[in-house]
Amino acid sequence: MSYKWLKWLILWIPTITIGLWEYLRHTLLLPFISMDLGNLLAPVFVFLITLTLLRALFAKLEHMQELLQREKIVKAAFEEREQLARELHDGISQSLFMLSVKLDKLERAQTDTDMRQTTDQIRQTIRRVYDDVRQSIANLNDAPLPAEMSWMQGIHHLTAEMEQTSGIRTKVEWRVREGTLTHKQKVELLAIIREALMNVQKHAQAKHVVIRGENESRHGEHRNAFRCSIQDDGVGAEEQKLHEKGKYGVKMMRDRASALGWTFMVQRAQPHGTVVEIRGRRD
Structure with missing residues (x-):
């Protein structure tokens, strides 16, 4: 029996029971059951x-x-599985990709100086992978996180590493007011930007990428609203390919934005390239 039927039966059965009992008592049972006994039996039934x-x-x-x-x-x-997948994708997977790029660069090195510089970069990347693995284990054990670098330091670290490993020139135009984003929102937005830059490096064949951030407000409403975009001048992304199975990076960015109530969009830029756009506000 369903919950709905039980609810209605509880509402109607007592009323119907009292009605039937009083009818039967007065029409058939009155010669056999006294008024006092009938009044006593009614609540019992x-x-x-x-x-x-x-x-x-x-x-x-x-x-x-x-x-x-x-x-x-x-x-x-x-x-927990989603969180672990994000930790692996954000840290270890991306660092390993950077390591493969630097190994290719090492093979193309023509002088001892270039080889030493590339070797130092590989050594730093390996240390970063090691730190990411330790941090992922610490996160699973609910250990406290280390102190985070500042917001702009994180942005410039990403762009500097991208220029160093791929030669793609990056430009940051950040005009979002301080206090617009909470600490958690900054962490999530930085992760989205990191993934967007990694996709540019992997697939876009771009020469330049621009990261823009600005506040959005209309008539004084939503003073803490913002818009962030990552735009490259590469070959451009086809819409249907962005949703193919295995495109975890795009899904991760969309899920991160959705979890914070932000809107997320990936589309072709004009005249060429791809633009990733995130819009939201501080609650």
């Missing part, structure tokens, strides 16, 4: 019938509570 229905309702509610608890456990496990 109502109590017994209601108790029977309530037991079914409580059993139904306990079953629903058990199912809800199971769903919570499954959801928590899924969220």
Whole structure:
């Protein structure tokens, strides 16, 4: 029996029971049952019938509570897997890609100076992978995070590493007011920018990329609204390919933005290239 039917039965059965009892008592049972005994039996009948229905309702509610608890456990496990996937993708996977780029650069080195510089860069990348692995383990163990670098330091670190490894020139035009983003929002936005730059380096065949950030407000509303875009001058991305299976980077960026209530968009830029755009505001 469904929860809806149980609810309606509990509302109507006591009323119907009292009505039927009073009708039968006055029409058929009055010669056999006194008025006082009839008044005493009426609440007893109502109590017994209601108790029977309530037991079914409580059993139904306990079953629903058990199912809800199971769903919570499954959801928590899924969220932990998603978090682990993000940690691997944001840190280790990207660092390994950078390492492969630097190894290619080492093979093309023509002088001892170039070889030493590239070797030092590879050594730094390996240390970063090591730190990312330790940090991922610490996160799984709920260990405290180390102190984060400042927002603009994080942006310039990403752009400097990109220029160093791929030669793609980057430009930062950041005019978002301080206080517009919370610390958590800055961390998530930085992760989106990092993934967007990595996609440019992997697929765009671009020579330049521009990171822009600005506040958006209309007539004084949503003073803490912002818009961030990452635009390159590469070959451009085809819309259907962005949603293919295995395109985890785009999915991760979209999920991060959606979790904070932001809008996320990837489209071709004019006259050529690709632009990633994030719009949102501080709650």
